[in-house]
Amino acid sequence: MKVSAIGEFALIERIRNILPKPHDALFGIGDDCAALRPTPGRDLLLTTDLLVDGIDFTRQTTTPFRLGRKAMGVNLSDIAAMGGLPRAALVTLAIPAEEEIEFVDELYRGLQEEGARFAVEVIGGDLSASTALMISVTLVGEVETGRAVTRSGARPGERIWTTGRLGAAAAGLTALRAGCRLRDDQVGIPFEVSDSLRETFRQTIERHLCPIPRIMEGRALAQAGAASAMIDLSDGLASDLAHLCRESGVSATIREDQVPIDHAASAVAQRFGHEPLALALQGGEDFELLFTSSWDPADIAAILPDTITITAIGKIEEAGSGCRLERLDGSAVALTGGYDHFRGTERPAISTQPSATNVIRRATSY
Known part of the structure; x- marks a missing residue:
């Protein structure tokens, strides 16, 4: 079945049913915004990464499940580079209307499985029709106040x-x-x-x-x-x-x-x-x-x-x-x-x- 056969809102509900109910979010899919409560004594980390079909991947060489894992994994790596702890993700998907629904199912299963390895929940995002497949993950993380490791601290002799x-x-x-x-x-x-x-x-x-x-x-x-x-x-x-x-x-x-x-x-x-x-x-x-x-x-x-x-x-x-x-x-x-x-x-x-x-x-x- 094609994405166009069920439409945007049925697809959102389908994605919502694929993902486990968030435990860490105050509000998740279904409201205008997702909400997290900051942890006292920690700074928020925010990162995003965009994967574009034909530039960052091709569907001939990967599966939707592995694509979902990679889309989450590259953002997790950014949080790791700051010494942070990942918490929750927003996923934006631009997809051709004639794409198979099963592709979306497997993509989100990959996103969810990779996130679950690090206790990360997908708590919202956006969908859009597009002539090219694009997936963007925005990841929220935390790090102890003053402990984020940046690129700017290297000193001669180290x-x-x-x-x-x-x-x-x-x-x-x-x-x-x-x-x-x-x-x-x-x-x-x-x-x-x-x-x-x-x-x-x-x-x-x-x-x-x-x-x-x-x-x-x-x-x-x-x-x-x-x-x-x-x-x-x-x-x-x-x-x-x-x-x-x-x-x-x-x-x-x-x-x-x-x-x-x-x-x-x-x-x-x-x-x-x-x-x-x-x-x-x-x-x-x-x-x-x-x-x-x-x-x-x-x-x-x-x-x-x-x-x-x-x-x-x-x-x-x-x-x-x-x-x-x-x-x-x-x-x-x-x-x-x-x-x-x-x-x-x-x-x-x-x-x-x-x-x-x-x-x-x-x-x-x-």
């Missing part, structure tokens, strides 16, 4: 850290562009690969389609006061480190041999002739946390969950030299690249390695 390993999401995008598809938990690959490599492809595609927000890690760093500045890696390490340095008024150098490249990303990159380091630096959508700290490594490790790896990848320096990558031979090159919505393509990350100049796009057509 170490630069990242959680997890990088490049898997970009590797998954590369696999999708090559015709691979993930349906349920089975990956379809239009060429011969070994069983082990098939699982590697599945892992990277899953990371691209359903990122893992680092809420617990961000909370731990903020509450302990361990991070002086923090940002989530959405546009790529090269680009996001530049954002942090610009806001803090500093420079940075990271070491090539310290960049934690995901093992699955390396395998997929090599299968397609890409440079794994380029995926880690430029690829984006890893949604790991990049942060700076003056703390000793052992003290940082002690406050984070045992399940997460952290890596010191470089140091913050005085302003003036920009962001640089120190190569294995001791030379240094400018660290550039990363996703830009209005440029469309990235600049080369490493001018001295031709294979690193492969263009890696965040989404668009495959």
Whole structure:
């Protein structure tokens, strides 16, 4: 059945029935506004992210359920980067009238399931007819007063850290562009690969389609006061480190041999002739946390969950030299690249390695 067959208000009621009754909201779906009661001693955090069909995703390469999970997950990652605790979400959906109702059902189930992992409830939003599918999530979070970690607190001499390993999401995008598809938990690959490599492809595609927000890690760093500045890696390490340095008024150098490249990303990159380091630096959508700290490594490790790896990848320096990558031979090159919505393509990350100049796009057509 098409959305046009039941109309706007029946669709709202259908969505309302899909979502559990909110426990945290004073008012939810059904009134002109949703309402939350602020928690004493905490500041509100507000973030929003827009996903557009053909730019940030394509329906040929994802499912509505996974799209819902990702739309919620990228906003959760923003709250994590501030050290916050997410609370409630508003969802705005622009959708063609001839879209199947089941698509909307599965989209909201994905939104609800990803939110429920972090006790987030969808408490309202808006619907509109559109020639293109667009989904925007506005997420409300909280952080202890004065404890929000911004991008502007980095100081010379501090170490630069990242959680997890990088490049898997970009590797998954590369696999999708090559015709691979993930349906349920089975990956379809239009060429011969070994069983082990098939699982590697599945892992990277899953990371691209359903990122893992680092809420617990961000909370731990903020509450302990361990991070002086923090940002989530959405546009790529090269680009996001530049954002942090610009806001803090500093420079940075990271070491090539310290960049934690995901093992699955390396395998997929090599299968397609890409440079794994380029995926880690430029690829984006890893949604790991990049942060700076003056703390000793052992003290940082002690406050984070045992399940997460952290890596010191470089140091913050005085302003003036920009962001640089120190190569294995001791030379240094400018660290550039990363996703830009209005440029469309990235600049080369490493001018001295031709294979690193492969263009890696965040989404668009495959």
